[in-house]
Amino acid sequence: MYPPPFILERFFARHEFSARYLLSTSDCQGMPMTVLLAGADDELRRLWHGLRLGYTESQGMPELRDEIAALYESVRAGEILVAAPEEAIFLVMNALLSSGDHVVCTFPGYQSLYELARTIGCDVDLWQPKEGEDWYFDPADLEALTRPDTKLVVCNFPHNPTGALPSHEAFARVISAAERSGAWLLSDEMYRLLEPSDEVRLCAAVDLYDRGLSLSGVSKAFGLAGLRIGWVVSHQGSLLERMKALKDYTTICSSAPSELLALMGLRSRTDILAANRERVLQNITTAAEFFDRHSTLLEWAPPQAGTVCFPRLTALGDSADAGRGGRDVTKAAAGAETFCARVLRDTGVLLLPSTVYGYGDSHFRLGLGRDDFATGLEVLDAYLIRQTDGA
8 A cells, every 4th residue: 555645744844844934834833841741730740750661552541541531422441542643544544445435525635534545446535615605515515425335424624724614513414424324434623622612613423423433633722743642533343443453553552751741731621722722813813904905815714613724816816616627727827836835935934835735726724823823924914015016
């Protein structure tokens, strides 16, 4: 099994650690280790000071799985497999799928959510949103794509890169569509817990559907991406056993320090999540003012939840169908890829063009989770003003 290059990850490998201003990242501000340790309770501090750097339990540290289980309504610690989030996607796909299976996946999105299925030999259909309706993922479109033999439905809400979040009623139809086909439902919930209010937060798929799997981790909502700790949750014991057996061929087990630090983060989740949600909301307000100033060039739909949005370069014309075989803007002189490259070259501001997602050439991803968002946006703002004045 050798999937094609992961375009987004190759893009960040080239630019993430050399660009001066990161306006395209999807995680929240990385937490200093000193702050995380300072917030730990006495029990966790004792465990930290006595930690031995040996192997850990393959399924994950029991205390960590207990804390993860508390995030759900119906999950026991034994139904959780701890793994790096990308690793968990790999394990799920390989444990569930065979060549010829039918898969439906939200798109645009994180490449491994659909590319691994393609590499296995699956028939993959893409469920795409309606940009003109604030990136609405219409359940009717999903219902039209699912078949009696659909093996897996993959969704990601809050959605990366658009920031879309279905209503509770719409998500219930997603569950029903999978249920009618007897399909598994893999729900990428990496941005869950970053909703502007508890009322709009969707229930985890694993709590709604017996064949639902919830994928999450501490990278995005918690700002602890460097720990490389995530998890996948399933009520289906046989599937969990297959994933555990496959993990013996990937990492075997997670890092002992990372697991303990992730446990600290989860136990401090009330404060951590509140701070991260407040930062995102402040950055959305700053972004709204920016887009108002540049409305002749840029158009955006504010994210309904999560840390990212997906603005459009309006100077290219109507590209709402760019990802669906509509107007081809990839050859436009000022397409998103060219625009982002020029911005990076001239200002050091890193934006993520939609070509990375294979979704036309008229959008870019903007990340709203970092402390220096306003500073980077000021640099971009000044650049665009100079370009307009010089036109």
